[in-house]
Amino acid sequence: MEPQSAALLAMGIAVGLGVIGPGLGMGAAVSAAIDATARQPEAEGKIRTLMFIGLAFIEALALYALVIAFILMGKAG
Amino acid sequence: MEITFGEHWIAHIGNLQVHMDTIITAWLGMAIVIVLAFLSTRNLSRVPNLFQSFAETVLDFVENLTVGQVGPDGRGHVVLVGSLFLFVLASNLIGQLPWKLYHLKQGEFASPTNDINVTAALAVIVLIYYIGAGIYKKGLVNYLKHYFQPVWFMAPINLLEDVTRPFSLALRLFANILAGEIIVMVLIALLPIGLPIPVMLFELFVAFIQAFIFAILSASYIGAATSDSH
Numbered sequence: 370m371e372p373q374s375a376a377l378l379a380m381g382i383a384v385g386l387g388v389i390g391p392g393l394g395m396g397a398a399v400s401a402a403i404d405a406t407a408r409q410p411e412a413e414g415k416i417r418t419l420m421f422i423g424l425a426f427i428e429a430l431a432l433y434a435l436v437i438a439f440i441l442m443g444k445a446g
Numbered sequence: 447m448e449i450t451f452g453e454h455w456i457a458h459i460g461n462l463q464v465h466m467d468t469i470i471t472a473w474l475g476m477a478i479v480i481v482l483a484f485l486s487t488r489n490l491s492r493v494p495n496l497f498q499s500f501a502e503t504v505l506d507f508v509e510n511l512t513v514g515q516v517g518p519d520g521r522g523h524v525v526l527v528g529s530l531f532l533f534v535l536a537s538n539l540i541g542q543l544p545w546k547l548y549h550l551k552q553g554e555f556a557s558p559t560n561d562i563n564v565t566a567a568l569a570v571i572v573l574i575y576y577i578g579a580g581i582y583k584k585g586l587v588n589y590l591k592h593y594f595q596p597v598w599f600m601a602p603i604n605l606l607e608d609v610t611r612p613f614s615l616a617l618r619l620f621a622n623i624l625a626g627e628i629i630v631m632v633l634i635a636l637l638p639i640g641l642p643i644p645v646m647l648f649e650l651f652v653a654f655i656q657a658f659i660f661a662i663l664s665a666s667y668i669g670a671a672t673s674d675s676h
Contacts, residue, residue, distance in 0.1 A: 425663070
């Protein structure tokens with residue numbers, strides 16, 4: 370297999386597998402935030418802030434996979 | 447239709463390569479922030495006009511954010527956190543303007559934050575600032591002691607955090623903005639009328655969120671570096 374084809378294949382696999390974990394993680398984080406808000410609606414502001422911070426961390430992991438895809442794009446010709 | 451990204455208008459200054467399109471849009475972002483700040487602070491009065499009350503709202507927001515992360519004596523850090531927030535917000539939003547109307551030979555005008563150099567520079571500023579703030583507040587020896595803090599063998603991990611924190615700050619902002627631009631480019635190639643609009647609206651939201659996240663994480667790192675307990 371030539372390097373260009375391998376790079377193209379690797380781009381797809383990297384992003385495809387790389388977003389499974391963060392996707393599950395974000396679902397868990399938002400679900401916990403909704404549960405907490407339902408339990409105590411007056412804390413909604415703080416919970417929303419914490420949720421956004423948590424989501425940013427988790428999303429960063431998915432973006433690391435995307436950056437690997439960007440790097441491979443140079444090798445894919 | 448051919449979709450390329452990552453090309454910049456490169457000018458050679460001395461024997462350095464410079465991304466001129468990024469520099470122009472970054473200076474435009476700075477100019478917007480500075481002009482707004484100037485307009486808001488002329489003729490300060492107890493009964494604020496539109497600009498001043500807008501500036502007071504923004505200052506309130508950034509100060510609550512900073513003091514929430516650093517503690518009540520962290521009001522001095524509002525200067526850096528506010529500047530970062532406003533510059534990142536203005537830069538992210540500049541990319542949403544219709545720049546495609548102006549053609550460059552190489553590359554195109556877009557958010558300055560879609561260039562890893564800009565976000566890496568901001569992240570390095572935050573790194574130097576929080577280490578400096580920690581050393582200034584606690585003294586060099588106490589600051590170095592806090593690397594051994596919960597247990598002594600956590601020292602390599604704490605040291606590694608000093609590498610991964612700016613790295614993740616830079617990469618998070620860069621990849622969010624660049625990925626948004628790529629998605630909009632792909633959708634325009636598919637169906638230019640109507641299809642990109644929800645994604646472009648989402649990109650406005652992402653601009654605010656990423657600026658907020660950058661600011662609040664910077665404040666959190668400053669708070670961790672200047673706090674007494676671990």
